[in-house]
Amino acid sequence: MKKVLIISYYWPPAGGPGVQRWLKFVKYLPDYGIEPIVYIPENPTYPLLDDSLVNEVNEKVTILKHKITEPYNWASAFSKSSTKKISSGIIPNKKKQSLMQRLMLWVRGNLFIPDARVLWVKPSISYLTDYIQKNNIDTVITTGPPHSLHLIGLGLKKQLNIKWFADFRDPWTTIGYHKELKLSKSAAKKHKELEREVLTTANQIIVTSPTTKKEFEAITDKPVTVITNGYDVEKIEKQPLDEKFTLAHIGSFLSERNPTLLWQAISELINENQDFKKSFQLKFIGAVSQEVLSTITGFELDSYVDNLGYISHTEALVQQRKSQVLLLVEIDSPDTRCIIPGKLFEYMAAERPILAIGPKGADFSTIITTTNTGVFATYTEKEKIKETLLNYFKQYQQGNLKTNAIGLQHYSRKNLTGQLATLLNN
Incomplete structure (x- = not known):
């Protein structure tokens, strides 16, 4: 079997x-004649844990x-809650940031470039150089964010001239929160320089969306291939649907994703339609920002909210299959047109209709x-959101609210791993 070393920060129990x-990918690569070897931190600081x-x-x-040396461990001594939020990508609204939060963002953006895991780079290059040589490995994959991991690949490429694949689950300098890091001109320049060096040195770039592919192709002549995220065949028993007309959002609901027009549309439907008022429920699964909750309160929707908090991935899959309608929201910005949320594919596999809100051209x-x-x-x-919800509600009342999906197999995890294996074997 061909051996491939995969360098990742996130790994179970994350x-x-x-x-x-x-x-x-690691689950299915052996089916394609590839032996994955996974390199991860021994003592990471994960903002979310899922032992399942x-x-x-x-x-x-x-x-x-x-x-790994984690600066977030030091920062948590001053503010545990702020550290956890920032490390998980939840950045408070500018107007509501405390002095400590502003300081932490400045330190994160200017002193730890490209991110807080940069202290893992040199020790990892040293450790892996020896391992790669002793075990005859000729292919390395780095996946980010954190984009520090690409610097490990860069170092190994320079020292050993191995074949290096850089996988970008999200963009680097154009990702939404990058602008919130209070970067100095020199820090912003350094980010750009590192991004360009990674993109022009790796043998192959892998991205998750067509927009990111186009963006990176303007920087590098190296091949850029889109392999989206996907869904797996999960052993989840068929679930009875919620009795209420539930609109469910699974995952972190960040402040900047706050769709005021959705809450307004729901409020209007509740006031205009007594049946909708009696049946509607808004279900949240995962961390929800206080700003989102406050806006919902402003529209007097508190009594319709069922906030389940963070639950295991398996339980989240069950909730997806039970919900009447699934809600997908992305930040309204040109920078987020490239973001294809991973939960989209699980939503599709759950066979429940999706209401999605995002930027034009997403x-x-x-x-x-x-x-x-x-x-x-x-x-x-x-009005389109309101009309969609009302249409879904009428189908719910008639007992025939469902989807008739087309071509989902393209997004199965096994099929996507096959695309990856083809690249690795070329």
Whole structure:
């Protein structure tokens, strides 16, 4: 079997979307004649934990671990809650940031470039150089964020001239929160320089969306291939649907994703339709920002909210299948057009209709349309959102609210791993 070394920060028991992509690739790569060896931190600071994912790791996979120095551990001594939020990508609204939060963001953006895991780079290069040579490995994959891991690949490429694949689950300098890091001119320049060096040195770039592919192709002549995230065949028993007309959001609901026009549309439907008022429920699964909750309160929707908090991935899959309608929201910004949320594919596999809200030209709007799995609306289309909810509600009343999906198999984890294996074997 061909050996491939995969360098990842997120790995079970880490929870959240960051762990899913490579957990599933590693699961299926042996089916394509590739032996994955996974390198992870020995003592990471994960903002979310999900012990159930440990059971999905193949016992035969070689796992390498090496100690990491985590600045977030130091920061938590001053503010544990702020540290956890910032490390998980939840950045408070500018107007509501405390002095400590502003300081932490400045330190994160200017002193730890490209991110807080940069102290793991040199020790990892030293450790892996020896391992690669002793075990005859000729191919390395780095996956980010954190983009510090690409600097490990860069170092190994320079020292050993191995074949290096850089996988970008999210963009680097154009990702939404990058602008919130209070970067100095020199720090912003350094980020750009490192990004360019990674993109022009790696043998192959892998991205998750067409927009990121186009963006990177303007920087590098190296091949850039889109391999989206996807869904796995989960052993979840068929679930009875919620009795209420539930609109469910699974995952972190950040402040900047706050769709005021959605809350307004729901409020109007409740006031205009007594049946809708009696049946509607808004279900949240995962961390929800206080700003989102406050806006919901402003529209007097508190009594309709069922906030389940963070639950295991398996339980989240169950909730997806029970919910009447699934809500997908992305930040309204040109910078987020490239973001295709990982939960989209699980939503599609759950066979429940999707209401998606995002920026004009969002890559995921095309996927929803071509697979016939839901309706996409921009942040200016309140009437379309209202009409969609009412249409779904009428189907719910008639007992025939469902989807008729097309071409979902393209997004199965095994199929996507096959695409990856083709690249690795070239």
